[in-house]
Amino acid sequence: MAETIVDAGILAHVLDLLAALLKKAKTDGERTKIAAITPELISFLERSDDMFLLLNGTTCLKTFIHLAHKQILELVPSDRIVALCKRLLQPACNEQAAVCLGNLVI
Numbered sequence: 700m701a702e703t704i705v706d707a708g709i710l711a712h713v714l715d716l717l718a719a720l721l722k723k724a725k726t727d728g729e730r731t732k733i734a735a736i737t738p739e740l741i742s743f744l745e746r747s748d749d750m751f752l753l754l755n756g757t758t759c760l761k762t763f764i765h766l767a768h769k770q771i772l773e774l775v776p777s778d779r780i781v782a783l784c785k786r787l788l789q790p791a792c793n794e795q796a797a798v799c800l801g802n803l804v805i
Contacts, residue, residue, distance in 0.1 A: 708751070710743070710752055710755070711751055711752060711754075711755035714740070714755045714756060714758075714759035715755065715759070717733060717736065717759060718758070718759045718762040718763070720733055721733045721734070721762060721763060721766050721767060722762065722766065724766070724767075727769075727770070730766065730767040730770050731767070731770045733763075733767070734763055734767040734770040734771050734774065735770075735774065737760070737763055737771050737774050737775055738774055738775055740756060740759065740760060740763070741760070741775060741779060741780065741783055743756060744756045744757070744760070744783055744787075745782075745783060745786065748792075748793065750793045750795045750796055753787065753792075753793065753795075753796035754795065754796060754798060754799055757787065757796070757797075757799040757800055757803050758799045758802075758803075760780075760783075760803055761799065761802050761803040764780070764803070784800060784803065784804055787800050788800065
């Protein structure tokens with residue numbers, strides 16, 4: 700079982716806020732600044748078993764990839780994102796965590 704990383708309730712709201720900020724970003728520079736947290740986001744998702752963090756995190760990651768894929772590919776290798784998706788699909792992972800995974804994969 701993974702350790703508790705942070706208060707998942709607060710982090711879920713932070714992720715929602717970051718996704719909203721990214722949606723409002725008008726320039727590549729703004730997108731780059733916001734997308735810079737992607738490696739940490741993936742790190743949290745790789746280590747967490749908290750269902751709500753995984754749900755909000757995959758939703759946020761989907762938004763990040765949709766809106767800032769160029770910037771993210773400079774920060775994170777695509778195989779790390781694929782490995783995260785595989786982890787969320789494993790039987791040992793909470794099945795509710797994969798609810799938003801379909802949109803991320805698409």
